Amino acid sequence: MVHQTMKMNTTMASMASRKRASMGQVPWRAWTALAAIVGSMAACTSVPLGPPSAPVSAAPGAAAADAGAPLPPALALPRARWQPVRWSELPGWGEDALHEAWNAWLKNCERPPSVIAPLCPQARQLSIASGEEQAAWMMRNLQPYRVETLQGGDEGLLTGYYEPLLDATRQPDATHTVPLYRPPAMARRPWYTRQEIESLPEARAALRGREIAWLSDPVDALVLQIQGSGRLRVTEPDGTQKLVRLAFAGSNEQPYRSIGTALLQQGAVRDASWPGIRAWLVQNPQRASELLWSNPRYVFFREEPLADFDAGFGPRGAQGVALTPGRSIAVDKDSIPYGTPVWLASSGPAVQLRRLVFAQDTGSAITGAVRADYFTGWGPEAGELAGRLKQPLHLWVLWPRS
CATH class of the missing domain: 2.40.40.10 (RlpA-like domain)
Structure with a gap:
């Protein structure tokens, strides 16, 4: 990982x-x-x-x-x-x-x-x-x-x-709008930045059909990408749930930059912990994309089954x-x-x-x-x-x- x-x-x-x-x-x-x-x-x-x-x-x-x-x-x-x-x-x-x-x-x-x-x-x-x-x-x-x-x-x-443990859905809905992707075919390296992935039609087109699951919070998606792997409680289209692991499968090869450091450098916060970052986002929802885009690195995943025999390991x-x-x-x-x-x-x-x-x-x-x-x-x-x-x-x- x-x-x-x-x-x-x-x-x-x-x-x-x-x-x-x-x-x-x-x-x-x-x-x-x-x-x-x-x-x-x-x-x-x-x-x-x-x-x-x-x-x-x-x-x-x-x-x-x-x-x-x-x-x-x-x-x-x-x-x-x-x-x-x-x-x-x-x-x-x-x-x-x-x-x-x-x-x-x-x-x-x-x-x-x-x-x-x-x-x-x-x-x-x-x-x-x-x-x-x-x-x-x-x-x-x-x-x-x-x-x-x-x-x-x-x-x-x-x-x-650590491995985050998050709730997800297999299909997008009114609340679950943040996709997690398998790696795309990359015609250039480094690939598109986080901002470009989320805003350029050509980047979105390259990822279409490569969605693994959908989260409700873009900050949770960023945490999952920073940690490199995680566990999802996925709700399937038929309403059933299963526990799966998402493992690191690649990145866009852009540099990693800390959003906490970005807020500290701006003087926006004194507490750059995740609770501090989330509190700032609650107060400044209109700047959420700007903050997340300050980290251009984007991570792609592969889904792995989480069997009983390996559930006790990472x-x-x-x-x-x-x-x-x-x-x-x-x-x-x-x-x-x-x-x-x-x-x-x-x-x-x-x-x-x-x-x-x-x-x-x-x-x-x-x-x-x-x-x-x-x-x-x-x-x-x-x-x-x-x-x-x-x-x-x-x-x-x-x-x-x-």
């Missing part, structure tokens, strides 16, 4: 960012494996806010072995430096309910990177193991590396994203596996390859997080070494958390030992 990030905060994302890595520090075998991965990658649930329900402690034997083993050299990627550390340096290690992350491990093993694949048979066997056994296995097989910028900074930014991320609420993050793939287990630590006004997650997605606003977008799930509660998430971040990749 490809998404943009628009926060419910008064300022938009800006990443904070300490030692320079040299390629000579990287052992040949480790770098070859790492570079292969990076090269190939180039080719109504919400996350609980409280502490983990069943903390685990790492096995004493594994902890002792970790304390005495020599650390490997640092690793360098195009946009990041990985600095080796002890497991004891991971804040909160031993407190996460690892069994709650194991479904994400199993999803990760559906399309694992080549370096992770040898661990997958054991990871599957450990799906019914205790948290202590899972922690000890990870400590034996994985080496933690603190993620830093190439300049040495190790603090970045955590934001969140859409497929850029790795090609279904995202797990609270355990999947979007990253910059030039800093952290898809499929990498990651230890995430972030404390802020929205939530405290110290947990195992997996790098399984990307986003156009997710760039830089210490940068992640946290998948919170779907529906209003997940949206509320995702909208509040904008806080400091530290990351540690958990890389197979050589």
Whole structure:
């Protein structure tokens, strides 16, 4: 899934960012494996806010072995430096309910990177193991590396994203007048802007017959396009309803611009949260199109069935596996390859997080070494958390030992 990030905060994302890595520090075998991965990658649930329900402690034997083993050299990627550390340096290690992350491990093993694949048979066997056994296995097989910028900074930014859950109709009616489209045939790139799509006859003609469903609120459509996917309760022509997923299928390739930032720059609002934006639109309905058109990017979708077996997971991320609420993050793939287990630590006004997650997605606003977008799930509660998430971040990749 490809998404943009628009926060419910008064300022938009800006990443904070300490030692320079040299390629000579990287052992040949480790770098070859790492570079292969990076090269190939180039080719109504919400996350609980409280502490983990069943903390685990790492096995004493594994902890002792970790304390005495020599650390490997640092690793360098195009946009990041990985600095080796002890497991004891991971804040909160031993407190996460690892069994709650194991479904994400199993999803990760559906399309694992080549370096992770040898661990997958054991990871599957450990799906019914205790948290202590899972922690000890990870400590034996994985080496933690603190993620830093190439300049040495190790603090970045955590934001969140989610799947909106919206009501829709299969055919337009008096209230449902906002279409969601499948991708058109594009004779030019970039294609028409949002304003042109909604106003030029030739653009409308190119999209005729490609409507998937209709919403009642153009702001809901914009939110869905920003998040990159969502769930629809669709009313069919015969009156029946069904739940479907809309997944990202392409865009008009125009740049993304935040409508919240546009309002802030105009001095129109002090609160650029979605509630603040909606309140401004209620007071200024005649300027709604002008505001929405300030973001020229337009996203197209494909419809996917939402079966019982996958309803507990999110859409497929850029790795090609279904995202797990609270355990999947979007990253910059030039800093952290898809499929990498990651230890995430972030404390802020929205939530405290110290947990195992997996790098399984990307986003156009997710760039830089210490940068992640946290998948919170779907529906209003997940949206509320995702909208509040904008806080400091530290990351540690958990890389197979050589």
